[in-house]
Structure formats: C-alpha cells, structure tokens
Amino acid sequence: MNTMGVIGSGAWGTTLALLLAKKGYATTLWEHHADRALETQRRRENTEFLPGIHFPLTLQVTSSLEQAVAGKTMILMVTPSQKMRENLRSLLPFLAPETLVVNASKGIELDTLKRMTEVLEEEIPNARARIATLSGPNLSSEVAQEKPTGAVVAALVPEVAIQIRTLLTTHYFRVYTSTDVPGVELGGALKNIIAIGAGIIDGLEFGENAKAAFITRGLAEISRLGIAAGANPLTFLGMAGIGDLVATCASPLSRNQQLGRRLARGEKLTEILQSTHSIAEGVTTTRAALQLAARYQVEMPIAELLGQIFFDELDPLKAVPELMLRDPKGELEGIMSAWVGGKG
Ligand SMILES: NC(=O)C1=CN([C@@H]2O[C@H](COP(=O)(O)OP(=O)(O)OC[C@H]3O[C@@H](n4cnc5c(N)ncnc54)[C@H](O)[C@@H]3O)[C@@H](O)[C@H]2O)C=CC1
Numbered sequence: 389m390n391t392m393g394v395i396g397s398g399a400w401g402t403t404l405a406l407l408l409a410k411k412g413y414a415t416t417l418w419e420h421h422a423d424r425a426l427e428t429q430r431r432r433e434n435t436e437f438l439p440g441i442h443f444p445l446t447l448q449v450t451s452s453l454e455q456a457v458a459g460k461t462m463i464l465m466v467t468p469s470q471k472m473r474e475n476l477r478s479l480l481p482f483l484a485p486e487t488l489v490v491n492a493s494k495g496i497e498l499d500t501l502k503r504m505t506e507v508l509e510e511e512i513p514n515a516r517a518r519i520a521t522l523s524g525p526n527l528s529s530e531v532a533q534e535k536p537t538g539a540v541v542a543a544l545v546p547e548v549a550i551q552i553r554t555l556l557t558t559h560y561f562r563v564y565t566s567t568d569v570p571g572v573e574l575g576g577a578l579k580n581i582i583a584i585g586a587g588i589i590d591g592l593e594f595g596e597n598a599k600a601a602f603i604t605r606g607l608a609e610i611s612r613l614g615i616a617a618g619a620n621p622l623t624f625l626g627m628a629g630i631g632d633l634v635a636t637c638a639s640p641l642s643r644n645q646q647l648g649r650r651l652a653r654g655e656k657l658t659e660i661l662q663s664t665h666s667i668a669e670g671v672t673t674t675r676a677a678l679q680l681a682a683r684y685q686v687e688m689p690i691a692e693l694l695g696q697i698f699f700d701e702l703d704p705l706k707a708v709p710e711l712m713l714r715d716p717k718g719e720l721e722g723i724m725s726a727w728v729g730g731k732g
C-alpha cells in the first residue's frame with residue numbers, strides 16, 4: 389500500500405496532497421503551524437489557500453513531521469524555496485532510506501545559488517537514487533478543480549522518474565518524464581521572473597503584442613541562463629519551459645503575475661509582500677538569477693531591469709524604453725552561443 393507525505397500546506401502543497409489522496413493513497417499533509425494544522429484537519433478544507441475544496445477521508449493534516457514522513461512511499465517537498473533546507477534537516481530523522489523525495493517548489497536558494505534538488509542532494513543520504521523534481525503549467529486552483537494539465541518529473545535515474553510519474557498521473561494530471569533535472573528545475577524557477585514582468589505589462593495596459601514579444605524574449609533570456617548552467621535547450625520548449633511560462637504569464641491566477649500588476653499600479657514591493665501569506669518566488673529568484681548570470685557571463689536584460697524595479701524602485705514605465713532601445717541584435721544571438729558553449 390503506497391502512502392504519501394506532503395511537506396508544505398500552501399496552495400500547491402494542498403493541491404498535490406488532494407491529488408494523491410483522491411487517487412486513494414493514504415496521504416499526510418504537513419503544516420508548520422500547529423494551530424493551523426488542527427484547524428485545517430477539523431474543517432477538512434484549506435480555507436486560506438484553497439477555499440471550497442473538501443478533503444477526502446484519505447487526507448490527514450498534521451504538524452508532526454514524523455507523521456508526515458515516517459515510512460512513506462514518497463514525500464513531496466512544497467515549502468517556500470528559501471525554507472527548503474531547514475525543513476529537510478528537520479525531517480531527516482524520520483526519512484526511511486527507501487522513501488522517494490520529490491521537489492515541487494520553484495526557486496533557487498539565495499545564499500548558495502543552488503537548485504532545490506542540489507539542496508536535496510546535499511542534505512539527504514543516498515539522494516541520487518531517489519530524488520526528483522516536478523514542474524509544469526500547474527496553477528494550483530485549476531489542478532485542484534481537476535481541470536486537465538500536463539507536468540514533467542525529472543530525475544537523475546530514469547526509473548525513478550517513471551515510478552513517480554505512475555504515482556502522480558491522474559485523468560487530469562498527465563505527467564511526462566525527463567532526465568534533465570537542471571533544465572526542468574531552472575525552467576520552473578526562472579519563469580517566475582518573466583511572469584512578474586508580464587504582470588507589469590498587463591498593469592501598464594501595453595496590450596497583447598507587447599506581452600507576446602516580452603514572453604518570447606523572456607524565454608530566450610531564461611533559456612540562455614539555463615543552457616549555460618547545464619540544461620538541455622529543448623527542455624525550455626517543454627512543460628517546464630514554454631508550458632509554464634505561458635500559463636503563468638497569461639493568467640491572473642499567478643501570484644507572480646499579480647505582483648507585477650500591482651507594481652505597475654504604483655504599489656511598493658514591501659507593501660505587496662506584506663499584504664499576503666502567498667509566496668511570489670520571482671522576486672528572490674531574480675536576485676539569484678542575476679548572480680548566476682554574472683557567474684556564467686550571460687546577459688539578462690529583463691531580469692536586470694526587474695531587479696532595479698524591485699530593489700531600487702525604478703519606475704516600471706521608465707524600464708520599458710530601456711529594454712526597447714537596447715543595442716539591436718540578431719534574434720538568436722546569445723542563445724546559439726550558449727547552446728554551443730553550454731553543457732546542455
Ligand atoms: N501555487 C501554485 O500554483 C504553485 C506553486 N508552486 C511552488 O510551490 C512552492 C510553495 O508554494 P505554495 O504551495 O503555492 O504556497 P503558498 O504561497 O500558497 O503559501 C505559502 C506556504 O508556505 C508556508 N510556509 C511559510 N513559512 C514556512 C516555513 N518556514 N516552513 C514551511 N512552510 C512554510 C506557509 O505556511 C504556506 O503554507 C513555491 O515554490 C511555489 O513557487 C509550484 C507550482 C504551482
């Protein structure tokens with residue numbers, strides 16, 4: 389009998405726990421506040437992040453890491469990226485050697501510039517043979533309502549990816565496999581930067597041409613960095629690349645996109661971040677991506693200007709002509725050299 393643990397009870401963690409529980413797996417969702425865990429377990433609903441979706445009997449909520457982790461077939465890590473390492477360290481004493489560990493968060497650790505599975509590899513014994521990462525166009529409320537979508541699970545060991553694909557696939561969640569762990573992980577993390585920019589474009593009412601052009605150049609930019617960091621270029625044409633980019637940049641459901649629209653309306657970043665418990669990973673990911681870009685000597689003009697908007701209060705309206713009037717260049721410039729020079 390397969391049993392599941394989900395670490396992190398935000399919108400995505402709760403959605404994945406529901407998906408597994410509805411498949412009939414005994415699933416335990418971990419919430420880091422004891423009182424909220426009790427409340428959610430009592431109400432049988434996550435009223436803050438996923439209101440209106442009732443929990444099946446196969447889903448239990450706890451604040452005990454031991455209950456969420458010990459003896460499980462698979463655990464999914466769905467905490468904010470900057471909290472991944474500390475949560476892993478806390479759960480390690482309860483992690484059985486055979487339990488699969490899947491990252492479902494989309495971010496980069498700021499202090500180390502590590503991807504989430506690199507953090508997993510550093511913290512978990514015998515990690516390579518049992519870790520994986522999940523990504524794709526997966527706006528949580530749509531998945532929670534069983535609206536159909538796709539995703540990709542990447543693992544260093546192909547059989548591990550196949551095993552996890554089987555555990556996660558449902559009639560509304562079609563999972564593909566990949567061995568390109570850096571590509572899948574960087575695609576999911578870096579698209580959040582572009583989603584904030586797309587939100588700014590919406591907020592400034594620049595129209596659909598502007599947004600399409602921005603997404604296209606955003607894809608070029610995140611692909612350049614990904615390829616330089618070891619990703620397979622084709623992964624950026626898949627679920628974790630263009631798939632997630634389109635979903636997140638187009639949808640008002642995206643928290644990163646929402647943040648961009650609010651910035652365009654003149655709200656201050658600190659006020660926006662304080663107004664919600666939801667995570668918009670794109671802000672910290674921009675900081676991390678700019679440091680990675682310096683490491684790999686990759687040009688990231690969009691991320692640079694967004695960094696100035698976030699951290700130096702550059703007026704978004706002033707950022708636009710800067711992007712438009714950069715030195716003219718060939719469309720594939722930079723990507724081709726990254727492709728040839730990268731490890732992908
Ligand atoms: N919401 C979505 O549609 C999707 C989100 N993701 C990713 O999943 C990750 C988690 O996001 P969501 O589930 O949406 O969360 P959320 O933004 O809905 O809520 C944040 C969650 O983080 C928890 N949290 C805060 N501090 C914590 C700590 N120290 N330790 C553990 N948990 C803590 C909060 O209790 C809350 O449950 C993020 O990396 C996000 O990018 C990925 C795919 C879809």
Ligand SMILES: O=C(CO)COP(=O)(O)O
Nearest residue numbers: 524525526527642643644
């Ligand atoms: O990653 C997501 C959809 O695939 C969710 O995006 P947001 O975190 O911007 O809501």
